[in-house]
Amino acid sequence: MVTERMDKLPLGDLTAKLRNSIGNPREGLPKEAFLLVSELTPLINVDLLVKNNQGETLLTWREDEYYGPGWHVPGGIVRFKERFSARIRAVAKNELGVPVQADDMPLVMNEVMAAHRDVRGHFISLLYRCHLLGAPARHLEHVHGMPKNGEWKWHAGSPDNLLPAHEMYRKYIDGQT
Secondary structure, three states: OOOOOOOOOOHHHHHHHHHHHHOOHHHOOOHHHHHHHHHHOOEEEEEEEEEOOOOOEEEEEEEEOOOEEEEEOOEEEOOOOOOHHHHHHHHHHHHHOOOEEEOOOOOEEEEEEOOOOOOOOEEEEEEEEEEEOOOOOHHHEOOOOOOOOOOEEEEOOOOOOEOHHHHHHHHHHOOOO
């Protein structure tokens, strides 16, 4: 005999309540909804490979509860019905403070799975070669001391404290491709 718990709502009711509380998914999701989605389906993200004339790679410092502290290739998760090109522009503006010109096609696509967790645990990552259309925001430049979340710095090669999730990009950072 199957019994239904009184505190459970039918899935349709839960879905309707969730939709009503989200707002416009094209503008991003509330954190709780985003984390739930990340447990149910892979997330698609774009990453920006930016090099200067000296062959250095522009990396940004990231420090969060899922990936810890380290340098990473700037990137962002594609929103509902958002084109890759639009997300690339948004990442460049948000993380670098400058527009970029991106190649039409990604250099590489990687499937990334975090074996130790389900939340934010499966990604399809697209790496795009990008060219700056100006100078990165000076107020975000890392100059000395311990980097702060969101700061950028040019790197001649892969730093020792590259985020483990971006080890897949080491050969691109090191100029081996």
